[in-house]
Amino acid sequence: MVSLLSRLPRGGRDGGSGRRPGQLVWPAIAFSLAVSAAGLAGLGLALAVVQTLDPEGGLTTGESAALAGRLWVLAHGGELELGAGPLVLAPLLLTLGIGWGLSRAARGLVRVRELHTVGEVVRGAAVVVAVHVLLTVALAVALDAPDARTGVLRTAAGSALLALAAVGWGAGRESGVLDEWLDRLPLGARPLLRGALAGLLSALALCAAVVAVALVADAHGYATLSRSLGGAGAGALGLLGLAVLLLPNAAAAVLGLAAGPGFLVGTGTLVSVHGVTLGSVPALPLLAALPDTQAVPLIAFVSQAIPALAGLVAGATVGRWMRDGDGGSVVAGLTGLLSGVLLGVAGGVLVWVAGGSLGDGAMSRVGAPAIATAIAVAAQSGIAAALAASVTRWRSLG
Numbered sequence: 001m002v003s004l005l006s007r008l009p010r011g012g013r014d015g016g017s018g019r020r021p022g023q024l025v026w027p028a029i030a031f032s033l034a035v036s037a038a039g040l041a042g043l044g045l046a047l048a049v050v051q052t053l054d055p056e057g058g059l060t061t062g063e064s065a066a067l068a069g070r071l072w073v074l075a076h077g078g079e080l081e082l083g084a085g086p087l088v089l090a091p092l093l094l095t096l097g098i099g100w101g102l103s104r105a106a107r108g109l110v111r112v113r114e115l116h117t118v119g120e121v122v123r124g125a126a127v128v129v130a131v132h133v134l135l136t137v138a139l140a141v142a143l144d145a146p147d148a149r150t151g152v153l154r155t156a157a158g159s160a161l162l163a164l165a166a167v168g169w170g171a172g173r174e175s176g177v178l179d180e181w182l183d184r185l186p187l188g189a190r191p192l193l194r195g196a197l198a199g200l201l202s203a204l205a206l207c208a209a210v211v212a213v214a215l216v217a218d219a220h221g222y223a224t225l226s227r228s229l230g231g232a233g234a235g236a237l238g239l240l241g242l243a244v245l246l247l248p249n250a251a252a253a254v255l256g257l258a259a260g261p262g263f264l265v266g267t268g269t270l271v272s273v274h275g276v277t278l279g280s281v282p283a284l285p286l287l288a289a290l291p292d293t294q295a296v297p298l299i300a301f302v303s304q305a306i307p308a309l310a311g312l313v314a315g316a317t318v319g320r321w322m323r324d325g326d327g328g329s330v331v332a333g334l335t336g337l338l339s340g341v342l343l344g345v346a347g348g349v350l351v352w353v354a355g356g357s358l359g360d361g362a363m364s365r366v367g368a369p370a371i372a373t374a375i376a377v378a379a380q381s382g383i384a385a386a387l388a389a390s391v392t393r394w395r396s397l398g
Contacts, residue, residue, distance in 0.1 A: 332394075
């Protein structure tokens, strides 16, 4: 729907203050509405299709729509107060999908309305953000029920942060405002940011590979747990879909394991390279990737190389993207060090966003410790990135 809107005929550009407010506001509202409408419709349709596989009758259409809405609220960092306690765990794959949609909406708005000045871009982006936040909060209020209370303030804050980041990125890239801002930064800023991004993506890809290996190693446990939960085809497919939505969360937990601090699945289960403590965990097939014994698995020891490997990628990216006037190998090494530190900070933020709570008591903490993970990743990645950037820069200079 967003792509369709972006291909609509463009209006004439009046230039700055000559543009009437409605020429910008209404298209911005339409683009923002398109993201929520398409996302909720797609999620609701997927849940409805899954329920048709249950021969005994699964959720009704209304219940499927309510579940889709609650997943949407959780993806924005919202909170559901259930009988077992607060549920605060964003399915990050859905969060990324919403962010992508908002970014595309912002780019479509800039393209259709031909926004180029900073003032126009800011006004258009502000409308998209405001409408998205209002829609998300309204959905949270509408879904509030005695057995599933929604945290409106948390939902509002989370949706605002997500929309600001995604819309700002999309509008800034499409209009050229972001490139202009980056050009004003000191020399070496672009390679530094590119290096941190490349390192973070590499780390997440390796962490996802660790999750996949752990699941394959205990495929029998995954199948057994999935069958024990019942629900016929609907149950199996629904659990698989939930596992896919939570895969980035699992990858973020593995980053905590790779860095050293480990991760928690409730207060009774700790997995780290220093030891494994097993307690009661939710009956979620994705958790079949957890160790079956107190012994630290081999894959956990292998994962310790991930921060260093991510640092090498970050450093090589820094050295490769540095221009002729950006300095020699010493400057590249310092830039690589900063890129590794920034990678650690980004990893800590990701771990914090990916964690949460699955209730009161034993399930009140899920995920890796954000600050400890950030410090550990920054130290390991920073050293590796400094060496890689220096060597890459030295080789490029001949």
